[in-house]
Amino acid sequence: MTDPTDEPTKTLPAAGLDRQALFERMEGFRRHDVDWRSGRALAYVFDPGEAAREVISRAYGMYLTENGLDPTAFPSLLTMEREVVSMSAHHLRAGPEVVGNFTSGGTESIILAVKAARDHARAKRGVDRGAIVLPTTAHAAFHKAAHYLELDKVMVEVDPETFRADPGAMRAAAEEVAPRCVMMVGSAVSYAHCVVDPIPSLAEICEAHGWWLHVDACMGGFLLPYFRRLGRQHPDFDFSVPGVSSISMDLHKYAFAAKGASVVLYRHKDLRRHQIFSCADWTGYTLSNATIQSSRSGGPIAAAWAVMHHFGDAGYLRIAESLLDATETVRAWVEAHPDLRNLGQTDMSHVTFASDTIDVFALVDAMNERGWYVQAQLSYGNSPANVHLALTPESLRHVPRLLEDFEACIDAVRDASPGPLVTMVDQLAGQVDLARVDDDTLRKMLAMAGAANGELDGPRADISRVLDRLPPSVRSRVLTEFMNESYRRV
Numbered sequence: 037m038t039d040p041t042d043e044p045t046k047t048l049p050a051a052g053l054d055r056q057a058l059f060e061r062m063e064g065f066r067r068h069d070v071d072w073r074s075g076r077a078l079a080y081v082f083d084p085g086e087a088a089r090e091v092i093s094r095a096y097g098m099y100l101t102e103n104g105l106d107p108t109a110f111p112s113l114l115t116m117e118r119e120v121v122s123m124s125a126h127h128l129r130a131g132p133e134v135v136g137n138f139t140s141g142g143t144e145s146i147i148l149a150v151k152a153a154r155d156h157a158r159a160k161r162g163v164d165r166g167a168i169v170l171p172t173t174a175h176a177a178f179h180k181a182a183h184y185l186e187l188d189k190v191m192v193e194v195d196p197e198t199f200r201a202d203p204g205a206m207r208a209a210a211e212e213v214a215p216r217c218v219m220m221v222g223s224a225v226s227y228a229h230c231v232v233d234p235i236p237s238l239a240e241i242c243e244a245h246g247w248w249l250h251v252d253a254c255m256g257g258f259l260l261p262y263f264r265r266l267g268r269q270h271p272d273f274d275f276s277v278p279g280v281s282s283i284s285m286d287l288h289k290y291a292f293a294a295k296g297a298s299v300v301l302y303r304h305k306d307l308r309r310h311q312i313f314s315c316a317d318w319t320g321y322t323l324s325n326a327t328i329q330s331s332r333s334g335g336p337i338a339a340a341w342a343v344m345h346h347f348g349d350a351g352y353l354r355i356a357e358s359l360l361d362a363t364e365t366v367r368a369w370v371e372a373h374p375d376l377r378n379l380g381q382t383d384m385s386h387v388t389f390a391s392d393t394i395d396v397f398a399l400v401d402a403m404n405e406r407g408w409y410v411q412a413q414l415s416y417g418n419s420p421a422n423v424h425l426a427l428t429p430e431s432l433r434h435v436p437r438l439l440e441d442f443e444a445c446i447d448a449v450r451d452a453s454p455g456p457l458v459t460m461v462d463q464l465a466g467q468v469d470l471a472r473v474d475d476d477t478l479r480k481m482l483a484m485a486g487a488a489n490g491e492l493d494g495p496r497a498d499i500s501r502v503l504d505r506l507p508p509s510v511r512s513r514v515l516t517e518f519m520n521e522s523y524r525r526v
C-alpha cells in the first residue's frame with residue numbers, strides 16, 4: 037500500500053480565504069460527486085424536489101447552531117423532538133404508552149434499540165453474554181451493533197423465493213440460544229429486496245418466549261402505511277402487532293428529511309429506560325443522554341419537523357401514489373424481460389433484479405457511465421448478485437429513459453468479460469482456500485484492481501466481481517483495508 041512520504045500535507049491556510057475563493061474551491065470538490073440533482077441517482081439521496089428542499093434548508097439553517105445536548109437549555113428542540121416522535125408513533129399505530137427519541141440515523145436507532153434490549157435482558161433475566169437472532173436480510177447495522185455491544189449473532193437464511201424471514205427457521209435458531217436470546221429482528225422493508233418480513237408470526241414466537249422483537253422499519257416505516265392505504269397488501273409490522281417491542285424508522289429516507297434524522301420507538305418507557313445513559317462520575321456538568329450523540333446540532337430535528345409539516349399527510353400520500361405507479365412500471369418491465377429476474381416481490385419503491393444471462397456488475401457500470409447512479413449488491417447466501425434501484429420522487433420523470441437505457445446497456449454488456457484480476461482470483465481460488473488468503477495477497481489484489489491507495493481507478497465491475505468471489509469474511513477485510521487507505525493525509 038502507499039507508504040507515508042515526506043511530502044508536505046495540507047495545513048490551515050496562513051490567512052483566511054475570501055468567501056468567493058473558498059466557495060469556488062468547494063464547488064470544485066463536487067465535480068466527481070454523484071449527480072443527485074439530475075434526479076438520476078437511484079441510491080443514497082431521497083430528493084423531494086425543490087420546494088421541499090428550500091423548506092428543509094431554511095429550517096436546518098435556522099437551528100444549525102442550537103445544541104440538542106441539553107433539552108432544558110433549548111426547549112424549542114425538545115418541543116420539536118416530542119412532536120416528531122409523536123407524529124411518528126401515530127403513523128405506526130402506537131398507543132399512548134409508546135415512547136421514543138430522535139436520532140442521527142438508522143444506525144444510531146438500531147444500536148440504541150440493541151443496547152436497550154441487551155441491558156433489559158441483563159437486568160430482568162441476568163443474561164451475561166447475549167445473542168441476537170437475525171435473518172440474512174437484516175441490515176448491516178445490526179452486525180455493527182452486535183460488534184460494538186459484544187453480542188453473539190445467530191444468522192438465519194430467508195425464504196429463497198420471497199426473501200422474507202422464515203418464522204420456523206427463526207424460531208428454531210432462537211430456541212438454540214433461548215436463555216441468551218436478547219433480540220429477534222424483522223424488517224419492514226428489508227433494504228436488499230424491499231420486502232416486509234412476516235412480523236405477526238415473529239411477534240407470536242417472541243411473545244411466547246418473552247423475547248424482544250425489533251422491527252427495522254428504517255426504510256419502509258414511513259411509506260408503507262401510505263402504500264397500504266393505496267391498496268397494497270403487506271404483513272402488519274407496526275405497534276398494532278402485539279409482541280413488537282421496538283421499531284426504528286428513518287425520516288431521512290422516505291419522509292425526505294435532511295440527513296441525520298431517524299426515530300427509535302419503544303412499546304413502553306420501561307424498555308426505553310435501558311437506552312438512556314447518565315453520568316455524574318466526573319468533575320464536569322452532570323450528563324444525561326438519551327442517544328449516542330451528546331452535543332448535536334438542532335438542524336436535523338428542525339428540518340425533520342419542517343418537512344413533515346410541509347407535506348402533511350396528504351402530501352405524502354400523493355408522493356406514495358406516484359412512487360407506487362412508477363414501481364409497478366419498473367417491476368412489470370423486469371418481469372417481462374427475458375434476461376432479468378425479479379428478486380422478491382417488492383413491497384415498496386425499490387426494485388431488485390438478478391440475471392442468469394448477463395453480468396449485473398457490467399450492467400451497473402454501463403448504466404452509471406450513462407449518468408445514472410444504480411447500485412450493485414453482491415451475492416450472499418441464497419441471494420444472487422443483483423441490481424438495486426430505489427425510486428425517489430425526483431427520479432420518476434426519468435423512468436422511461438431509465439428503462440430505455442437499461443435495454444441498451446443489457447445488449448451492450450452481453451459479451452462483457454472480466455479483467456485480468458478476476459481471472460487471477462479464479463485461478464487462486466483453485467489453489468488456495470480464499471478464506472485464508474493473507475494480507476499481502478489482499479493488498480496485491482487491491483493494487484491490481486486500481487484500488488491500492490484508497491481510490492477507485494479501475495473498472496468498478498471488476499472490483500465487484502472479485503469481491504463477489506471472495507468469502508464474506510475476506511470481503512470485509514478488503515473493505516476495511518480500502519477504507520483505512522481512503523481516509524489518508526493529503
Ligand SMILES: *Cc1c(COP(=O)(O)O)cnc(C)c1O
Nearest residue numbers: 141142143175177226227254255
Ligand atoms: C438505511 C437503513 C438502515 C441504516 O440506516 P442509516 O440511516 O444509513 O444509518 C437500517 N436498516 C434499513 C432497512 C435501512 O434501509
